Amino acid sequence: MLVGLVLACTGTSLHAADTPTSLAQYRKSIGLFLETYCVGCHDGEDAKAGFRLDNIDPLVTNGQDVERWEKALEMISIGDMPPAKKRQPDKALRRHVEAWILTELRKIGRGPDDARLSQPAFGNRVDHDELFSGEHKGPASSPPRMWRKSNYIYKRFIAESRLGGGKGGTPFAPLGGHGFKDYGQLWAGESTILTLRNNADAFIADVIDGRFVHPKGPDGKPDRSRREREGKSRFGEFQVLITGEAKPDDAALERAVYRAFHLLLRRSPTEEEAKRYAAGYLRRAIEIGGPKEGLKSLLTAIVLSPEFVYRQELGLGEQLPDGRRMLSPNEISYALAFALTDSPPDNDLRKAVEEGRLSTKEDVEREVRRILATDTRRFWAQELTSVERYIDACPNPRVLRFFREYFGYQAVFDVFKDKERNHHHRALFIFKDADLFVLSVLEQDRQVLRSLLTSDRYVVHYASPEQVKRKLAQIHERKSSRELDMLARGITPVLGGYRGGHYFTTYGFEYESWNYPIEQPFAVPNRAGMLTHPAWLVAHSGNFDTDPIRRGKWIREHLLADTIPDIPIGVDAKLEDDPHKTLRQRLVKTEADACWRCHKKMNPLGLPFESFDDFGRYRDKFYFDQNGKLGGTYYEREKAIAMGNRRGGTPVKYTTRPIDTTGQLTGTGDPKLDGDVNDAFDLVDRLARSERVRQSFVRHAFRYWMGRNETLNDSPTLMAADKAYVDSDGSFKELLVSLLTSDSFLTRKDPDQ
Secondary structure, X not given: OHHHHHHHHHOOOOOOOOOOOOHHHHHHHHHHHHHHHOOOOOOOOOXXXXXXXXXXXXXXXXXXXXXXXXXHHHHHHOOOOOOOOOOOOOHHHHHHHHXXXXXXXXXXXXXXXXXXXXXXXXXXXXXXXXXXXXXXXXXXXXXXXXXXOOHHHHHHHHHHHOOHHHOOXXXXXXXXXXXXXXXXXXXXXXXXXXXXXXXXXXXXXXXXXXXXXXXXXXXXXXXXOOOEEOOOOOOHHHHHHHHOOOOOOHHHHHHHHHHHHHHHOOOOOOHHHHHHHHHHHHHHHHHHHOHHHHHHHHHHHHHOOHHHHEEEEOOOOOEOOOOOEEOOHHHHHHHHHHHHOOOOOOHHHHHHHHOOOOOOHHHHXXXXXXXXXXXXXXXXXXXXXXXXXXXXXXXXXXXXXXXXXXXXXXXXXXXXXXXOXXXXXXXXXXXXHHHHHHHHHHHHOOOHHHHHHHOOXXXXXXXXXHHHHXXXXXXXXXXXXXXXXXXXXXXXXXXXOOOOOOHHHHHOOOOOOOOOXXXXXXXXXXXXXXXXXXXXXXXXOOOOOOOHHHXXXXXXXXXXXXXXXXXXXXXXXXXXXXXXXXXXXXXXHHHOXXXXXXXXXXXXXXXXXXXXXXXXXXXXXXXXXXXXXXOOOXXXXXXXXHHHHXXXXXXXXXXXXXXXXXXXXXXXXXXXXXXXXXXXXXXXXXXXXXXXXXXXXXXXXXXXXXXXXXXHHHHHHHHHHHHHHHHOOOXXXXXXXXXXXXXXXXXXXXXXX
16 A cells, blocks of 8 residues: 555654644755745646645644645655656655655544555556666565455355355445456455345255255156255255254264365365364254254354455465465465466365475465466357356456456446447457457467557457357258358358347458358457457447547556546536537647646547547548538448438538547656557557566556555565566466465565564
């Protein structure tokens, strides 16, 4: 967190509420800093952005200028003040001023929200150059923690255990908004516990009363319109408790505890746990409520136990000389399993724990490589009937989910698109195409980031050879003259009516000449990587128009490790709705002094993508009708002309104007990267070759797999991961191996030590 970082770097303590403000210290350092670097622009009635610092109250604890001090702290900490072209203070002085303001604000309970700053969107607050400078030697570690399990883990548990018919609410709500959803800061609140308790009733009843069976109807076949319970547990260890025919002995109670642990926690209890749960808990519960109620109580207790709700990473292993503690072998097995999959440790991981082969970094590396060696080709042929079932079939789903959440293309489902403007748009299918594009790059595992940013080899409406064979057989069986004629002309109508319709026209392919390629990926014209993929373009667009601001913001934060402040309260961020102007012309509003400070970081990066419309279709010109109104894309123009001709009216006439796709890279922190940009293809090519972009990608991978924001203490981990990636010619597997065998992943240390 930023607060912890500032104080750790300066040695300032938050426990200073009873220490009065020293005006002498203020005048000597803080006041001098403001006078030297800030007041020149923020002075008097004509202060920039209407923000004055010349008359700010030095006694922060008076409370009359708290908002101004909080704003000043934010601008100084993210490097927005002083402006880039002005004289800059050195890092030590900047930190000293940050720490002073923060300490004064904390005295009256004000200042940054620690919980908010710990969210993934604020990870870039740590200075990038310093993080990769080699100045900070570590050793790295993470704090001990209970990391709440994700919905994906819970749903996989329900599916694999087949309990409760998969019913019930969703207990583990993810982080909202764009970005990473599963973070170590999430805790189980009251709603989570209540939902877990309610869900537990359903699958505990399933365990005790047996699974649903379908009674036979009059014809002797199962009547699937009726369902009733079998009335007998499918687990023999529980049946003796359910019947209550005889008083269970200690051995029977322990067998029930073993079955409950295997069913709900996917592991055997320790000898101490077995005795404690059997003799100390289950027997007592049976004495109070009877055998059946006692069993229900046992199962409920396990469902609500910390081990079921949380990923426990406390550091119960070997203590190192410097005070850090290793994760125990059992903790490592769960950490690795949940780092790459949504399931508890597999048989190999459990066996490694039992045999004492999961305690060193070499042991961990062996298991990481084993898990990552899973073949993903079988996933290619999955038919996308629902996103949940689809991801369940993916080996190592958290790897694919990282790219979904990093690029944010899963937001394609959240953007409304009017079917009247493009009835071929299918969010589900371009989303799957993006997934398979990512997997195709990961299979090559060379220069992964560069390929993801520049490759034109896309996957479009992929069908496996088995699917193609089935469809061809159906065509010949139906003897459809239209389909047979298409085959004779060399066009394979394999998936013509196959749910996705003609969505491939989004990529620029024509229906008349589209021939479903079996060998994929293949080169797609006018495309270069994920940022020109329809899924990313739609996910970062508005409902009815493109969104250069959102697209530029994503590039600035995800590829350039920069920060964009929130929109100031009271600012009207809505653009004028003028059909006679292009979006670039309407964005002139954002060039006002009060807006441009932030928009200069976004607009010039997003405007080069105006060569694609809000459906992700390529375009090279704008069309204006006879009234000077924008006529939409080529596809919309052709539709309007056809409608006019069919109605016998006057044909719609259009004039064209070339699209301005120029932009600019400025303030990137990489002098070799800064400069004018011709178009989206020029932009992504330059970004893909940047060291800073690569390091920013590593930072995001760190956040995702560590479940927290990086600090300067993690510098050795990040630099080692970046080196592993570079030395392996851009292998994402090697980057992952480095992260998952790092001190940040494997060791724990109390922050107060």
